[in-house]
Structure formats: structure tokens, C-alpha cells
Amino acid sequence: MNKKKILIVDDDQDLLKALRVLLNAQGYATVFATNAALSIDTAMREIPDLILLDLGLPDGIGLTVMERLQQIDSLSSIPVIVITGRPQHIYKDVALVAGAKGFLQKPVDNAELFSAVRSALDNSPEGKRRSFSNLTRN
DSSP states (O other), X not given: OOOOEEEEEOSOHHHHHHHHHHHHHTTOEEEEESSHHHHXXXXXXXXXXXXXXXXXXXXXXXXXXXXXXXXXTTTTTXXXXXXXXXXXXXXXXXXXXXXXXXXXXSXXXXXXXXXXXXXXXXXXXXXXXXXXXHHHHO
């Protein structure tokens, strides 16, 4: 079974390291980008199964990254979970309307992170195909 690949987009090096350790321990492969421009390039090169995206990036806002991802056919169906320190009462609805499959407030609770990741991957087009094929084999 192939490991699901998660692109983590954040400029906080400590958070990148922590998420890498947590997600790798759960059996996921991880790749990183530390700014908006690099996030698109990395997504195009790696074609991740999921993107964890900070809204506050040094060269732009994560919402712009989400918009750009949706404009690229090969990336438009990749689920995005927003992880941010920005106020939830202002940004959660905006992020969800923009297409995010989840919204997590920093500091992130590990159980919430794992639940959001599993849910986003299970509800992605790839996850749904896998679930359907498993059902038809039984």
C-alpha cells in the first residue's frame, strides 16, 4: 500500500518539524513548502494527496494559494485543510467557502489533526474510489 503524501505549507520551521514527526508516525509521507509560490511548485511536482495550509505566509495569504490550486486541473481535487493562528471567527467560514475541507486553529490538537486528515483523505475523490473498490471486492 502506498503511503499517502501530505504537503505541509507553513513558514514556521518548528511546526513543520513537529507535523512531519506526527504525520510520519501515523504512516504518512510528508513534503514541505515555506511560502505561497513554493507551495504551488511543490504541489505540481509532488501531486500530494492532501495539503495542510497556513493562511499567513511570507509572500501571500493561503486563500490565494487555494484559489491558484483550484485553477490547475491536476491540483484542483486535492483536499486542503487550513491550519492557522488567525482568528477562527473571522477566517473559518471564509476558508471553508474557498474550498477548505477543514479548519484547525494553532496550536493544533493532535487528535483533531489526525481526525481532519483521515476525514479529508477518506472524502477525497481518490479515497472514495478506494472505498468503492474495496466494497466491490467483498
